[in-house]
Amino acid sequence: MVPETQLDTKTQLSIYRTMALLKANDERSRLVIKTGRIVMPYYSYRGQEVIPSALCANLRDDDYLCTIYRGIHDMLAKGLPLRALWAEIAGRVDGTCKGKGGPMHLTYPAKGIMVTTGIVGSSMPIANGLGWASQLAKDDRVSVAMFGDGASNIGAFHESLNMAAVWKLPVIFVCQNNRYGEHTRYERATSARQIADRAVGYSIPGLRVDGNDPLAMYAAAKTAVGRARAGEGPTLLECMTYRFHGHVYGDNDSYMDKAEKAEAIQADPHNRYRAQLLSAGVATETQLAEVEAIIEKEIDDAVNFALASPFPGMEEMTRDVYGALA
Amino acid sequence: MIKDEAERPQQAVKQVSMIQAINQALADAMEDDEKVLVLGEDVADPEAGGVAGVTKGLSTRFGEERVKSTPISEQAIMGAAIGASLLGWKPVAEIMLMNFTAVAMDMIVNHAAKLRFMSGGQTSVPIVIRTMTGSGFSTGGQHSDYYEAWFAHVAGMKVIAASNTIDAYGLLRSAIDDPDPVMFIENLPTYWAMGPVPDKGHRVSIGKAKVVRAGTDLTIVSYARVFNEVLAALPALNEAGVSAEVIDLRSISPWDQATVLASVSKTGRCLIVHEAVTQFGVGAEIAAVVQKELFGRLKSPVERMGAPFAPVPFSKPLETAYAPTAKRIAQQAISMKQGT
Numbered sequence: 001m002v003p004e005t006q007l008d009t010k011t012q013l014s015i016y017r018t019m020a021l022l023k024a025n026d027e028r029s030r031l032v033i034k035t036g037r038i039v040m041p042y043y044s045y046r047g048q049e050v051i052p053s054a055l056c057a058n059l060r061d062d063d064y065l066c067t068i069y070r071g072i073h074d075m076l077a078k079g080l081p082l083r084a085l086w087a088e089i090a091g092r093v094d095g096t097c098k099g100k101g102g103p104m105h106l107t108y109p110a111k112g113i114m115v116t117t118g119i120v121g122s123s124m125p126i127a128n129g130l131g132w133a134s135q136l137a138k139d140d141r142v143s144v145a146m147f148g149d150g151a152s153n154i155g156a157f158h159e160s161l162n163m164a165a166v167w168k169l170p171v172i173f174v175c176q177n178n179r180y181g182e183h184t185r186y187e188r189a190t191s192a193r194q195i196a197d198r199a200v201g202y203s204i205p206g207l208r209v210d211g212n213d214p215l216a217m218y219a220a221a222k223t224a225v226g227r228a229r230a231g232e233g234p235t236l237l238e239c240m241t242y243r244f245h246g247h248v249y250g251d252n253d254s255y256m257d258k259a260e261k262a263e264a265i266q267a268d269p270h271n272r273y274r275a276q277l278l279s280a281g282v283a284t285e286t287q288l289a290e291v292e293a294i295i296e297k298e299i300d301d302a303v304n305f306a307l308a309s310p311f312p313g314m315e316e317m318t319r320d321v322y323g324a325l326a
Numbered sequence: 327m328i329k330d331e332a333e334r335p336q337q338a339v340k341q342v343s344m345i346q347a348i349n350q351a352l353a354d355a356m357e358d359d360e361k362v363l364v365l366g367e368d369v370a371d372p373e374a375g376g377v378a379g380v381t382k383g384l385s386t387r388f389g390e391e392r393v394k395s396t397p398i399s400e401q402a403i404m405g406a407a408i409g410a411s412l413l414g415w416k417p418v419a420e421i422m423l424m425n426f427t428a429v430a431m432d433m434i435v436n437h438a439a440k441l442r443f444m445s446g447g448q449t450s451v452p453i454v455i456r457t458m459t460g461s462g463f464s465t466g467g468q469h470s471d472y473y474e475a476w477f478a479h480v481a482g483m484k485v486i487a488a489s490n491t492i493d494a495y496g497l498l499r500s501a502i503d504d505p506d507p508v509m510f511i512e513n514l515p516t517y518w519a520m521g522p523v524p525d526k527g528h529r530v531s532i533g534k535a536k537v538v539r540a541g542t543d544l545t546i547v548s549y550a551r552v553f554n555e556v557l558a559a560l561p562a563l564n565e566a567g568v569s570a571e572v573i574d575l576r577s578i579s580p581w582d583q584a585t586v587l588a589s590v591s592k593t594g595r596c597l598i599v600h601e602a603v604t605q606f607g608v609g610a611e612i613a614a615v616v617q618k619e620l621f622g623r624l625k626s627p628v629e630r631m632g633a634p635f636a637p638v639p640f641s642k643p644l645e646t647a648y649a650p651t652a653k654r655i656a657q658q659a660i661s662m663k664q665g666t
Contacts, residue, residue: 115441
């Protein structure tokens with residue numbers, strides 16, 4: 001783990017800003033759904049903010065991301081603009097995908113956000129293809145596949161790690177282990193002591209990291225990104241975290257251990273990091289409060305923009321099914 | 327293979343196999359566009375250029391960066407093709423046998439077919455999925471099925487199948503040019519059938535059927551290998567005094583409604599023949615459209631002929647009886663003409 005002193009102030013603040021954005025955006029999303037202004041399936045990522053915030057601090061805009069239905073935090077960290085996000089999840093024409101993708105299928109190529117899938121495990125085979133394209137183009141871009149602990153039990157995970165290893169692809173497989181695959185606890189569905197161990201079977205580095213610790217997460221991501229950029233092949237990162245809410249917004253999360261959940265919320269990684277920055281003198285309360293106030297204003301603006309944006313016209317029903325011949 | 331094109335003197339034309347026609351299409355496409363890639367199980371020359379040698383020579387000529395043998399991992403094959411295509415490459419992915427597409431269904435149906443739409447047109451998946459299949463090769467229940475209806479049922483997919491060397495070359499070149507995922511279905515048992523050598527650069531437009539033989543009594547619509555059974559039925563039909571108009575659909579989705587409807591509006595009878603099982607098959611879709619558009623002008627009900635609703639059997643007499651034959655096609659057409 002990299003000591004805190006090795007991370008410059010700017011990077012630490014940048015990671016915090018992203019985390020604060022993700023936290024605020026999740027809270028606002030649940031509020032907006034609760035008040036009925038937007039109807040959508042929502043997979044809260046609250047509690048998992050550190051992973052993409054620290055990881056994406058190592059990425060460039062032209063690096064690629066394939067993420068999943070619980071992936072809005074990943075995309076915001078990668079640079080997805082708030083207005084385009086909110087208009088999309090509201091099903092409006094100004095959304096990233098004209099409202100036709102929705103919260104599980106956002107795409108934003110300008111920031112390398114190439115695919116968001118609603119199918120468990122399917123981010124990985126496609127990330128390999130993005131990595132293959134970089135290998136062919138001889139650029140030094142990195143492709144990141146995000147997925148959850150449940151996805152490590154699906155065939156696509158194993159096929160993808162094997163192919164990435166054999167082809168030495170510049171892909172980072174980032175497992176956000178939040179302890180639950182949908183409603184099922186890790187131990188009841190997964191044989192491996194830890195998912196990182198599964199890398200051994202594919203002869204690639206596999207590392208379990210505290211995904212709630214920004215510095216540990218940053219350091220692990222930096223090593224993996226460096227390997228990929230240098231053409232040394234893929235890495236599997238298992239990032240330990242916890243999902244504060246049920247699988248999907250509104251579900252009865254009785255299957256989650258109440259004491260464990262309360263403990264995780266008590267140790268909220270966002271609040272913990274904020275306190276660390278203050279106690280280490282990296283930032284003052286006034287500075288952080290200002291960052292948070294700006295974020296709230298940006299989200300206000302995005303929500304208002306989204307709700308004022310028109311729905312797509314009926315002509316969009318059959319548009320974009322096929323392209324035109326060049 | 328098509329013997330009715332009288333203007334083309336058969337003896338003078340150099341003959342190639344279907345395998346050679348497909349191989350030539352891939353080679354010419356790779357030569358014309360360095361973005362064209364080939365991937366799949368065993369496709370590179372260290373693996374002998376595929377189990378049937380369809381891709382033989384390509385990796386030696388174009389390099390193993392562009393012609394990649396893969397693990398036996400159909401999801402990973404399709405994912406690699408999809409991801410590369412999102413960034414402007416044009417992968418031709420081989421899923422060795424059509425039954426194996428079932429293993430990759432999520433990548434094909436949920437991703438390749440839908441990413442253009444779900445991204446609001448920001449991304450596209452210009453891939454070709456080459457796959458072989460067909461009864462008659464003693465390969466039994468998991469190596470022989472025609473599943474074109476599955477893919478034709480998915481918005482965003484295109485599905486094509488050739489019955490001869492010229493169309494195989496031309497359709498495959500058009501599929502590689504196409505901006506969307508195209509499934510190109512090859513017939514394994516007739517891979518070694520010979521036909522005229524295709525002209526370099528030849529294209530067959532996707533969505534265009536071909537009226538191969540003009541006739542007046544009924545229209546027979548077919549595609550892929552069994553189209554050649556339709557041609558083989560023609561002498562018996564002539565003998566029986568039945569004048570059949572024969573259409574090679576070539577493109578299953580989209581299909582050429584205009585050509586089929588124009589023909590059936592002339593003949594008043596329509597028989598659709600395919601190797602896949604009849605139930606819920608491509609014939610049902612064509613029949614529905616023909617009956618709706620030409621209801622008052624039909625002289626007999628639209629008929630479909632496919633395989634019985636059963637897996638492809640191994641035992642030779644059963645397998646031989648499985649797919650439509652020239653004899654059965656002729657009998658069906660004659661009975662339609664006679665109104666029996």
